[in-house]
Amino acid sequence: MQVKKYVGENIQDVIWKVKGDLGTDAVIIHTRRFKEGGLLGLFGGKDKVEVVAAAPKENEQEIVSPQVEEISEKHFNNLQKQISDLKGFIQSLVTKSGDVNKFPAPIAEIYSFLLENDVELQLAEEISRKIEKEIPSADWDKRTVTSNYLENVLRSYIQVGQPIEARDSKLIAVVGPTGVGKTTTLAKLTAYFNLMENKNVALITADTYRIAAVEQLKTYGEIMGIPVEAVYTPEELSKSIDKHQDKDIIFLDTAGRSQKNNEQMDELKQFLQVVEPDETYLVLSATTKYKDLLDIVESFKQVNFDKTIFTKLDETNSYGAIISLLSHLKKPVSYLTVGQNVPDDIKRASHTELFNSLLKGLSP
DSSP states (O other), rough: EEEEEEEEEHHHHHHHHHHHHHHHTTTEEEEEEEEEETTTTTBBEEEEEEEEEEOOOOGGGSOOOOOHHHHHHHHEEEEEEHHHHHHHHHHHHHTTSTHHHGHHHHHHHHHHHHHHHTTHHHHHHHHHHHHHHHHHHGGTOOOOHHHHHHHHHHHOOOOBOOOOOOOSSSSSEEEEEOOOOOHHHHHHHHHHHIISSSEEEEEEEEEEEHHHHHHHHHHHHHTTTEEEEEOOOOOOOOOOOHTTTSSSSEEEEOOOOOOOOOHHHHEEEHHEEEHSSEEEEEEEETTTHHHHHHHHHHHHHHTTEEEEEEEGGGGSOOOOHHHHHHHHHHEEEEEEEEOTTTTTTTOOOOOOHHHHHHHHOOOO
16 A cells, blocks of 8 residues: 655645545545745644545555455355355245244245345334234235235335425435445536536535545546536535535535544534535445345434435345335435446335336246
């Protein structure tokens, strides 16, 4: 890992130095403003900016020899197969356990189906009890009846939120953990309102830890003809928002935060408290395990998010974890993304979109 310090007249010049020297994969570790010269370095000195950045060395990816790499890959594939076999065995134990035997055979089939599609255990049991109680036993074996009723039950558990309305919401903040596709999602939203709704839009990013992310948004901004600004402090963010008060919507991108890093979460709170967004969206990946989703949501409650966006629905065959989380969360989902294309692969959330993939396994 290369770690270097850069000093310049302003943050933009320094970032260009970092990018030119370390490349777009560089990560900003620390920024500091100070005065150089003058009396005691305070009076009459010149404003300077110091940035500490890091990037992997070129040869860091070449440590493993080809022979060791081949063996590791073989072992990895074997391990994957063992894990897959173990998962199947455990699932078979769950579906054949005494819990399933609590239900009559047709209802037990529904219960097993929900578990196999990653619906949380308690929710799967609660739904199965409702079907057992409220559908006449003569209709238990009718797939159409049980499928339709199951969809109605699920609708009662999940809130679908209204999409963004420019007349109601001026500043829209997007937050989330690392790796969920937050920046691409924000580009899709920005493009939609700029190109489809003909709104006057500005985009501000506080995700200055990743130079590549800033460059990605600036590229989108140039293509769409919208202003894109990078800010490094809550004070800069406040000034940037004041500058764009003539816009219909201001979108705010934030750095991806680990839910386990309290310092990062505190920094995110400081940014949001300064500007008080009209709406804050938590972006989550449909490929994340249910227990991890719960952990993420619990941590991001600190920033008082209003609604959720689920990404990467095209990368999973099971929506059970999403449905379980939304049932637990009691907050609405407003958007779903189904690919990388900007702005096409984003949809307004609906019960139909969420349930179609889940319920097709129950079709006659």
